[in-house]
Amino acid sequence: MDNLISELKSRIITALNLEDVKAEDIDANAPLFGDGLGLDSIDALELIVMMEKFYGIKLADASQGKAIFRSIATMAEYITKNRTK
Amino acid sequence: MCDSVVITGCGIIAADKIGSASHLDFPGFSFPVGEVNYSDKELKYLLHIPDSQLISRTSLLGVYAARRAAEDAGIVSETADRCVLVSGTTVGGMDLTERHWQDIDNHSDVMLQHDCGACSDAIADYFGFFKQVSTISTACSSGANAILLGAELLQSGKADIVFAGGAEALTKFHLSGFASLMILDKDVCRPFQPDRAGLNLGEGAAYLVMETAHHAQKRGAKILCYYRGGGNACDAFHQTASSPTGEGAYLAMSQALDNAGLQPEDIQYVNAHGTGTVNNDDSETAALNRVFGNSLPVVESTKSITGHTTSAAGAIEAVLCIQKMQQNSSWVNVMNNSFGFGGNDTSLIFSSNPYCSDKYKYDDGIEIETLAKSEITSEDDLDDIKQFLKPSEYRRMGTILRSSLLTSLRALKQSGIDMPDVIITATSLGCWNNSEKILDNLPEPMPTLFMQSTHNTIGSNIAIYLKCHGYNITYTQGRDSLQRALDDAGLLIKSGRCKTVLVGLHEETTERYRNLMKANGIDQLPSLYSMSMVLTAKK
Numbered sequence: 001m002d003n004l005i006s007e008l009k010s011r012i013i014t015a016l017n018l019e020d021v022k023a024e025d026i027d028a029n030a031p032l033f034g035d036g037l038g039l040d041s042i043d044a045l046e047l048i049v050m051m052e053k054f055y056g057i058k059l060a061d062a063s064q065g066k067a068i069f070r071s072i073a074t075m076a077e078y079i080t081k082n083r084t085k
Numbered sequence: 086m087c088d089s090v091v092i093t094g095c096g097i098i099a100a101d102k103i104g105s106a107s108h109l110d111f112p113g114f115s116f117p118v119g120e121v122n123y124s125d126k127e128l129k130y131l132l133h134i135p136d137s138q139l140i141s142r143t144s145l146l147g148v149y150a151a152r153r154a155a156e157d158a159g160i161v162s163e164t165a166d167r168c169v170l171v172s173g174t175t176v177g178g179m180d181l182t183e184r185h186w187q188d189i190d191n192h193s194d195v196m197l198q199h200d201c202g203a204c205s206d207a208i209a210d211y212f213g214f215f216k217q218v219s220t221i222s223t224a225c226s227s228g229a230n231a232i233l234l235g236a237e238l239l240q241s242g243k244a245d246i247v248f249a250g251g252a253e254a255l256t257k258f259h260l261s262g263f264a265s266l267m268i269l270d271k272d273v274c275r276p277f278q279p280d281r282a283g284l285n286l287g288e289g290a291a292y293l294v295m296e297t298a299h300h301a302q303k304r305g306a307k308i309l310c311y312y313r314g315g316g317n318a319c320d321a322f323h324q325t326a327s328s329p330t331g332e333g334a335y336l337a338m339s340q341a342l343d344n345a346g347l348q349p350e351d352i353q354y355v356n357a358h359g360t361g362t363v364n365n366d367d368s369e370t371a372a373l374n375r376v377f378g379n380s381l382p383v384v385e386s387t388k389s390i391t392g393h394t395t396s397a398a399g400a401i402e403a404v405l406c407i408q409k410m411q412q413n414s415s416w417v418n419v420m421n422n423s424f425g426f427g428g429n430d431t432s433l434i435f436s437s438n439p440y441c442s443d444k445y446k447y448d449d450g451i452e453i454e455t456l457a458k459s460e461i462t463s464e465d466d467l468d469d470i471k472q473f474l475k476p477s478e479y480r481r482m483g484t485i486l487r488s489s490l491l492t493s494l495r496a497l498k499q500s501g502i503d504m505p506d507v508i509i510t511a512t513s514l515g516c517w518n519n520s521e522k523i524l525d526n527l528p529e530p531m532p533t534l535f536m537q538s539t540h541n542t543i544g545s546n547i548a549i550y551l552k553c554h555g556y557n558i559t560y561t562q563g564r565d566s567l568q569r570a571l572d573d574a575g576l577l578i579k580s581g582r583c584k585t586v587l588v589g590l591h592e593e594t595t596e597r598y599r600n601l602m603k604a605n606g607i608d609q610l611p612s613l614y615s616m617s618m619v620l621t622a623k624k
Contacts, residue, residue, distance in 0.1 A: 019480060028108065041326060045532035049531070
C-alpha cells in the first residue's frame with residue numbers, strides 16, 4: 001500500500017503539473033480537493049483518465065470520483081480493490 | 086437618425102432527432118448525436134459544388150443554410166449592396182484535418198481549410214457578393230455573438246446587409262473531447278429534468294439576413310421580425326463549468342433586456358441554452374430566477390431535437406425562436422440564450438415590434454488612443470509570468486495561455502487600469518499546440534488539453550484571472566484577425582458602450598504546422614507571438 005501511495009503521489013504531480021509540490025509534502029490523508037491541494041473538476045477527470053490508463057479501472061460516471069478521490073489514501077484503497085492491471 | 090434592425094430571411098440546417106452517427110466515420114463511439122441527414126457528397130451535389138473540391142463539412146453546412154437564407158430574403162448579387170458575412174465556428178475545418186491527420190504531410194493543402202476564418206471564407210466564396218467576412222469563435226455562443234455583431238455593424242452604418250449565424254460539423258475531435266469531460270448522455274438528453282445526465286452533440290448551420298428597416302423597405306423586402314437587443318457578458322468562473330449563481334448568464338440576459346428597452350415580464354418565451362448537463366441547467370435556472378423572479382416565461386430547450394450544435398447553436402435556436410414567435414401570435418418578445426466554454430454568455434431578444442434607441446449612438450468623430458502595449462515573441466519571456474501568478478495558478482496553462490495572460494497583465498499595469506470594461510481577442514489558429522496533441526492521440530481522452538483547445542480559451546482565461554464580467558469576444562479571420570478585433574473595439578468605444586478595451590493578438594504554432602504551411606507557400610510563421618494593448622477614447 002505504501003508503494004502505491006508514493007507511486008500515486010508522483011503520478012498526480014506529473015499529471016496535474018503540480019510543479020511547486022513535492023511528493024513528501026503531500027499528506028496521504030489530506031483532502032485532494034478544496035482546501036488540500038486545491039484541485040477542481042478538471043483535475044478529477046484527469047485522475048479518472050489516470051486510473052484507467054495505469055490501473056485498468058473505468059468509471060462510468062464522474063460523480064463516482066467524489067468519494068474515491070477524497071484523499072490519496074482513499075484512492076489507493078479503491079485502486080487496490082479494483083485494479084485490473 | 087435611429088433605425089431598427091430587421092430580419093428579412095432565415096436559413097437553417099440541423100438534425101430533427103437524436104440518433105447514432107452514420108456519416109461521421111467514428112467506429113467505437115457509442116454516444117448518440119444530432120447528425121444532419123446528408124453526407125458531404127450529397128451536400129456537394131445539392132449545392133452544385135464539384136465533388137473534387139476540398140471543402141470542410143462546416144463550410145458545406147454553412148453554404149446550405151446561407152443559401153436558404155439568401156433565397157428567403159430575396160438576396161442576389163445585384164441587391165447585395167454592402168453585404169457582410171459574420172459567421173461563428175470553433176470546429177472549423179477540423180473534420181478534414183482529422184480525416185487526413187495520419188498522413189497529413191501528403192495532404193498539406195487540407196491545412197488551408199483548417200482554420201475557422203478559412204471556413205467562413207469558403208462559405209462567402211460560394212456566393213461571391215460578400216464585401217467582408219468576419220469569423221467569431223466563442224465556442225457555444227459563437228452564432229449568437231455573430232448576430233450581436235451583425236446588429237452593431239448595421240446600427241453603426243458599417244454594412245447594409247448582414248448574414249449572421251454559425252456553422253459547425255460533428256468531428257471526432259470534439260466528440261472525444263466532450264466524452265473526456267464526461268458530460269455526454271448515452272440517451273437522448275433531458276434538459277432541466279431532474280434525471281438529466283448530460284448533453285448530445287449535434288451539427289448544423291443557420292443564418293439570419295439582417296438589415297435596417299429603411300434598407301429593407303427600400304428594396305421591398307418582407308420583414309419576418311425585429312432584432313430587439315442583445316447582451317454579451319463573461320461568467321469569468323471556470324473554463325468548462327458555469328458558476329452556481331449564473332452570474333454571466335444573469336448579466337447577459339439583463340443587458341439584453343436593457344438594450345431592448347424591455348422589462349422581464351415583457352418576454353413570453355426563452356429558448357434556453359439548456360444543454361442537459363447538471364451544471365449548465367442548474368446555473369441557468371439560477372440566472373433565470375434572478376432575472377425573471379415570479380414572472381418566468383415559457384422556458385424551453387430545443388437541444389433534445391437538434392443536439393447541442395455548439396457554435397451554430399445560437400443561430401439555429403434564433404431561427405427556431407423566430408419560427409415559434411410567428412406560430413404563436415400572443416408572443417411578442419422572445420429571448421435566446423447561448424453560453425460558451427470559458428463563460429462566454431450571450432442573450433438575444435427578437436420581437437414582432439420595431440424598436441430603436443439612441444442610447445448608444447455611434448460617433449465616428451471619436452478618436453481612439455492606445456494607453457499601453459506589451460509584446461512577447463519568444464518562449465524565453467514566459468518565465469516572467471511568475472511575477473504575477475503563483476505556480477498553482479498557471480500550472481495548467483499552455484504556452485499561448487501564459488503568453489496572452491502575461492502581455493495582458495503587463496499592458497494593464499502599464500496603463501494603470503486594474504479591470505478593463507471589455508476583452509477582445511484575435512487569433513488565427515487558437516490553441517494549436519494542444520489541438521495537435523489531441524489529434525496525435527485521438528480518440529484518447531485528454532480533458533485538460535481539450536478544455537484548452539477552443540479559440541476563446543485565451544480571452545476567457547484572461548477574464549477568469551481578472552474576474553472581468555464585461556463583454557468578451559474572440560475573432561479568428563486569418564491575417565485580418567487583429568483588424569476585426571480593432572474594428573469591434575472601435576464600434577464599442579465610439580458608441581459609448583465602454584471606456585476601456587483590452588485587445589490582444591495571440592498566435593502559437595508547432596514546427597510541424599510551420600512545415601505544413603511552408604508546403605503551402607506560407608513561410609515565416611512565428612512559433613509564439615502575443616501582443617496586448619489597452620485602448621480608450623481620446624480625451
